[in-house]
Amino acid sequence: DTEVTQTPKHLVMGMTNKKSLKCEQHMGHRAMYWYKQKAKKPPELMFVYSYEKLSINESVPSRFSPECPNSSLLNLHLHALQPEDSALYLCASSQDNDRAGKLFFGSGTQLSVL
Amino acid sequence: GQQLNQSPQSMFIQEGEDVSMNCTSSSIFNTWLWYKQDPGEGPVLLIALYKAGELTSNGRLTAQFGITRKDSFLNISASIPSDVGIYFCAGRAPNNAGNMLTFGGGTRLMVKP
Numbered sequence: 762d763t764e765v766t767q768t769p770k771h772l773v774m775g776m777t778n779k780k781s782l783k784c785e786q787h788m789g790h791r792a793m794y795w796y797k798q799k800a801k802k803p804p805e806l807m808f809v810y811s812y813e814k815l816s817i818n819e820s821v822p823s824r825f826s827p828e829c830p831n832s833s834l835l836n837l838h839l840h841a842l843q844p845e846d847s848a849l850y851l852c853a854s855s856q857d858n859d860r861a862g863k864l865f866f867g868s869g870t871q872l873s874v875l
Numbered sequence: 876g877q878q879l880n881q882s883p884q885s886m887f888i889q890e891g892e893d894v895s896m897n898c899t900s901s902s903i904f905n906t907w908l909w910y911k912q913d914p915g916e917g918p919v920l921l922i923a924l925y926k927a928g929e930l931t932s933n934g935r936l937t938a939q940f941g942i943t944r945k946d947s948f949l950n951i952s953a954s955i956p957s958d959v960g961i962y963f964c965a966g967r968a969p970n971n972a973g974n975m976l977t978f979g980g981g982t983r984l985m986v987k988p
Contacts (some may be wrong), residue, residue: 764918802985803978803980803981804963805916806975809975850915863920864908866919866920868915868917869917871917
């Protein structure tokens, strides 16, 4: 089972709204990631959680707030977003963050900010 | 920081043809990963490479980790319409905290039936 589940699949929100993206994996992975992907571009790393602690924040604006309630769940809280934040938001997980490579991605949340 | 140059940017081929794409870097990597992404979906891992010179196959796909550790290629044999999508290479540099991957710009593959 190499599944990372993300909800919702699509989200439309206004600039004053507060919303959350959710991600879940049951592979026993201890590292989880948020990526942002604009159309026709590669994914860009936003945050890395390792053993439920935030280990990397790639200078992401504070209107994006990650949360890792437990080893299986990862949330991304959104508040006061801008239209340029519209993108595909991808969650990923890996066995841990010191081992080489294999990241498994979810299907993403397509976010539109109006 | 590291950059990965992936080429070609796009390919339009006839069904049944073989496909080759590659990624090059100015610095060394100790892991190469190849992903395929369909529209509106997340990238799906195709092949992972961990040793210089390693050649690995997954069905009609074959990937190699370059001897210099600065490049990798992906071949697809006898392409079919469902091969359509964007293919990304990704590399992990030595001493890279947080399992951070550097992604190539992607190769958009289009297959004509």
